[in-house]
Amino acid sequence: DIVMTQSPSSLAVSAGETVTINCKSSQSLFGSVRQKNYLAWYQQKPGQSPKLLIYLASTRESGVPDRFIGSGSGTDFTLTISSVQAEDLANYYCQQYYDTPWTFGGGTKLELK
């Protein structure tokens, strides 16, 4: 199984700050046929289902604010949230869908400082 390692596990921020969440996979998620990285990012607020933010490592899902930016390739990926807002306080998960079983990172909890 592909192991997804997220860091940090929690992050305390002030509104307006820029934050970076890292995700490392145990093997490359780059598909040579489509030349894409099969990596997604989700946001989950308490009591809610996860919400897809980013897919193919850097493509924002429709309706997701442009302050959410996904980057990276191969085994190292980053979710950057610029100018964090109070509504962004949540858990964030990366997920690989390069190979089954699809696996998730352990999550990063974004909290208010």
Add this chain to the structure above:
Amino acid sequence: QVQLQQSGAELVKPGSSVKMSCKASGYTFTSYYIYWIKQRPGQGLEWIGRIGPGSGDTNYNEKFKGKATFTVDKSSSTAYMQLSSLTPEDTAVYYCARRTTAFAYWGQGTLVTVSS
């Protein structure tokens, strides 16, 4: 719009089984796999597997083989997951989901509590 409506919370005894449902609407049910994902309280997410409603084709995470069984009822556009031989470690919220590329659509989750 795509919607996945899951059945309500269950309180079940150790050693028993539970069957939960995921009713799809807003799209052609047989055209997309339904995925099942587990989230233990305060924990991360685990991919249990998937079923293709058109073909009945299933793929299970090795970890959940023998634990989870997927079925569908095409007439009602509903997918089911049965969990057997339940233990406290099966206490979790179980989500159904549908892909576009990644998991773009999620049900609201079914909380299963295993307790005597």
